[in-house]
Amino acid sequence: MLIDTVWKPHSTEFIDNLEKEIDFSKIDFIVANHGEVDHSGSLPALMEKIPNTPIYCTANGVKSLTGQYHHPEWNYQVVKTGDSVDIGNGKKLVFVEMKMLHWPDSMATYLTGDNILFSNDAFGQHFAVEELFNDKADQCRLWEEALKYYANILTPFSLLVKKESGRNSGA
Ligand SMILES: [Fe+2]
């Protein structure tokens, strides 16, 4: 399973690196949490390699991806809040729509068992480090970038952030 891709200018690097990590025939499905290019830009290059692979996304995600890449024949699997996919070892991916955080197609994906939230742009940053995990980054810069991103991208939707987190925690 693969969650999101990368910006199109990095497609070749992305495909090459991914191929070093995994045999493409072992990618059972792709989760597209968001249609914006920084998440989906390398999807066309990837789909050329694995054309029938299911892509899990929201109904608005299908609109966004089809509108940009013109591949209505891709194997879209439309999901909504609460839908899940069993990935074995007692673990599931649970999908949570986050409409307007910050686009109509936005969704988060939660991996049970390992308790990892693939939070999409809700906790996004315009920041990358060479290391794989964020705890290796300069924490001062990391939090500064997180604050900057939230202030610039999500502040207009703050009421929705509260609503979504309240709804999803059962409150
Ligand atoms: Fe976005």
Ligand SMILES: [Fe+2]
């Ligand atoms: Fe983004």
